[in-house]
Amino acid sequence: MGRLPLLGALPIIALLTVSACARPTGDFGRAERNVLNDEIMPAIGNTISDGSRFNLADQEIEMRDRVWRYLVAPHAYDWFGDVAVEFQRTRITPISNKPLKTRKYYDWLHSERFASSRVRYTRIEEDAIADLGMMPSAFASVCAVIEIDRQRGLASNQIAGLEDEVSVNAMKRHAENEAVIGWFARSVSYRYESYSYALDHLLVETPHEEAIGANARLNELAVWVEAAQRGDFCGDFGSHGNRDSTAIPSRVLRSAPDEGPYRK
Known part of the structure; x- marks a missing residue:
């Protein structure tokens, strides 16, 4: 099947932009499969992109489903952001390295009418707990794909008589997997920075002792973020969810005689 020129695909992309919804969430935070997001859009992406023509291995599908929840930002309630992620995930558009605005999460918390100002801290803590x-399962899925790429590289180099196209597709798939893993690492960092930005600003806007619990969860999340940035997905930490024993020190941001210290 020949590639569809980008200009010819624009009407299709425009139609999908109007009709597509955020990819639904299934069990254990994975994406729920459906015809639009898992058949129609990937087929268009395969036609437009110059990516690998290899089928995805089970581990590669699992990783993409596992890390997907970190690529979207439901906490910002930005429908266009979720659709943009779908275009990138299905290769209709390239994966973007453009920095995201960390204040969007705080802007939503600030504008939402909660019953109590304390609830905003609870929401930060709950979102961090969900992440x-x-x-652990997201890290394990990334580790499995790293091993698949290692095995694929060995086979490509050691099996004699393979067509050049096979080696090219293997290299393209490795690059695609690396791009998804990098996207995941940037996304978990963005989530942590968004939560931290919100906590910092809430400490000034509506100080409450509930900040201590939110801060504790962010300290835990920071350990995973740092591991993702190092590419440490396959050690005991990444595979089994063991936390680094090194504590991340808190900073006392504010104290009040009636409510005690707030930590960040």
């Missing part, structure tokens, strides 16, 4: 809960 923490899925992190």
Whole structure:
């Protein structure tokens, strides 16, 4: 099947932009598969992109489903952001390295009418807990793909008589996997920075002792973020979810006679 020129694909992309919804979430934080997001859009992406023509291995599908929840930002309630992620995930558009605005999460917390100003701190803590809960399985899925790429590289180099196209597709798939892993690492960092930005500003806007619990969860999340930035997905930490024993020191940001210290 020949590639569809980008200009010819623009009407299709425009139609999908209008009709597409955020990819639904299934069990354990993974994406829920459906015809639009997992058949139609990938087919268009395969036609437009110059990516690998290899089928995805089970481990590669699992990784993409596991890390997907970190690539979208439901906490910002930005529908266009979620659709943009789908275009990038399905290769209709390239993966973007453009920095995201960390204040969007705080802007949503600030504008939402909660019953109590304390609830905003609870929301930060709950969102961080949700991210923490899925992190071990996400790391394990990334580790599995790193091993798949290692095995694929060995086979490509050691099996004689393979067509050049096979080696090219293997290299392209490795590059695609690396791009997804890098996207995941940037996204978990963005989430942590968004939560931290919100906590910093809430400490000034509506100081409450609930900040201590939110800060504790962010300290836990920071350990995973640092591991992702190092590319440490396959050690005991990444595979089994063991936390680094090194504590991240808190900073006393503010204290009040009636409510005690608030930590960040």
